[in-house]
Amino acid sequence: MVTKTEYTIQQVAEITGLSGHTLRYYERIGLLSSVDRAANGHRRYTDDTIREIEFLNKLRATGMPIREMQHYAELRRQGQSTLAERQAMLKSHHAVVTEQLRLLQEYLKVIEYKITLYQQLQEEQQHESTPVGS
Amino acid sequence: MVTKTEYTIQQVAEITGLSGHTLRYYERIGLLSSVDRAANGHRRYTDDTIREIEFLNKLRATGMPIREMQHYAELRRQGQSTLAERQAMLKSHHAVVTEQLRLLQEYLKVIEYKITLYQQLQEEQQHESTPVGS
DNA sequence: CTACAACTTTGAGTACACTCTAAGTCAAGG
DNA sequence: CCTTGACTTAGAGTGTACTCAAAGTTGTAG
Numbered sequence: 001m002v003t004k005t006e007y008t009i010q011q012v013a014e015i016t017g018l019s020g021h022t023l024r025y026y027e028r029i030g031l032l033s034s035v036d037r038a039a040n041g042h043r044r045y046t047d048d049t050i051r052e053i054e055f056l057n058k059l060r061a062t063g064m065p066i067r068e069m070q071h072y073a074e075l076r077r078q079g080q081s082t083l084a085e086r087q088a089m090l091k092s093h094h095a096v097v098t099e100q101l102r103l104l105q106e107y108l109k110v111i112e113y114k115i116t117l118y119q120q121l122q123e124e125q126q127h128e129s130t131p132v133g134s
Numbered sequence: 135m136v137t138k139t140e141y142t143i144q145q146v147a148e149i150t151g152l153s154g155h156t157l158r159y160y161e162r163i164g165l166l167s168s169v170d171r172a173a174n175g176h177r178r179y180t181d182d183t184i185r186e187i188e189f190l191n192k193l194r195a196t197g198m199p200i201r202e203m204q205h206y207a208e209l210r211r212q213g214q215s216t217l218a219e220r221q222a223m224l225k226s227h228h229a230v231v232t233e234q235l236r237l238l239q240e241y242l243k244v245i246e247y248k249i250t251l252y253q254q255l256q257e258e259q260q261h262e263s264t265p266v267g268s
Numbered sequence: 269c270t271a272c273a274a275c276t277t278t279g280a281g282t283a284c285a286c287t288c289t290a291a292g293t294c295a296a297g298g
Numbered sequence: 299c300c301t302t303g304a305c306t307t308a309g310a311g312t313g314t315a316c317t318c319a320a321a322g323t324t325g326t327a328g
Contacts, residue, residue: 058241087252094245104235107192111228118221155317174324
C-alpha cells in the first residue's frame with residue numbers, strides 16, 4: 001500500500017522556517033507549483049514541495065531576488081526543455097555568490113583589524129591612567 | 135604649508151560608491167559625524183570622513199543594520215570611553231558574519247550539486263533523443 | 269544681467285519582501 | 299447548536315534603506 005505523506009501549512013511552516021503567511025505568499029506569486037488541496041480547501045503539501053521550498057530558501061539566503069526565483073519557477077513549470085536555461089541561471093547565481101563570499105571574507109578581515117586596533121587603544125588608555133612620573 | 139585635501143559631495147560619491155543622496159541621508163541620520171561646510175554651505179569632506187564612510191560601507195555590506203550602525207556612530211561620538219563597547223559590537227558582528235559565511239558556503243555546495251544534476255539530466259535527454267533501437 | 273550647474277533643505281515616494289487584517293468557511297468537541 | 303481554532307481569500311499595511319522632488323541659494327561663464 002502506497003501512502004503519500006502529506007503536511008498541513010502549519011507543519012510545513014515549522015519544517016521550512018517560513019511562516020504560513022509567507023508560504024501562501026510564495027504560492028500566490030508563483031514560486032510554488034501546484035499545492036494540492038484537501039476536501040475542505042486546505043493546503044496539503046508533499047515531501048516534494050517541501051524539498052522545493054527548502055531549495056528556494058537556499059536561493060533566497062544566498063541573495064537571489066524574488067523576481068529571479070519567479071523566473072526560475074516559471075522555467076521549471078515549462079518542463080525539461082528549460083533544463084539548460086535553469087542550469088545557466090544557477091551557474092550565474094553561483095558566480096555572484098562566490099564573489100559575494102570573497103568580499104565578505106575581505107571585509108571580515110578589516111573588521112578583525114579594527115578589533116585588534118581597539119584592543120591596542122584600550123591598552124594604551126590603561127597605561128595613561130597610571131599617574132605621570134610615578 | 136599644510137593643506138588639508140577636501141572633497142565635494144560629488145567626489146566623495148565617486149570615491150565611496152554611495153550616491154550624493156545617500157551621503158546626505160547618512161549624515162542626517164547621524165552616521166557621519168561633523169561634515170564641514172564651505173562658505174556657500176556646500177559640504178566639504180576630509181580624508182578622515184572618507185575612511186569613515188568606507189568602513190561604514192563594509193559594515194553595511196556585511197549586513198549590519200542601519201540602526202546598529204547608528205548606535206556605533208553614536209558611541210564613536212562619545213569618545214574613547216566607549217572603546218570597549220565599540221569593540222564588543224564589532225566582535226559580535228564578526229561572529230554573525232562568520233556564521234553567515236559558513237551558511238553561504240554550505241548553500242553554495244547545494245547549488246553546485248544542483249548544477250551537476252542538471253548536467254546529468256541534460257545528458258540523459260540527449261541519449262533519449264537518439265532513435266530507439268538504432 | 270542672465271543662464272546654468274551644483275549644491276542646499278525637508279519631506280515625500282519607491283522597491284523589496286514580507287506580514288497582517290478582515291471576512292468568511294469548515295470540522296470537531298462540548 | 300454553538301464555540302473554537304485552523305484554515306481560506308484578496309487586499310492593505312509594515313519595515314528597511316534608500317531615492318527622489320520641490321523650492322531655494324550660490325558661483326561661474328557668456
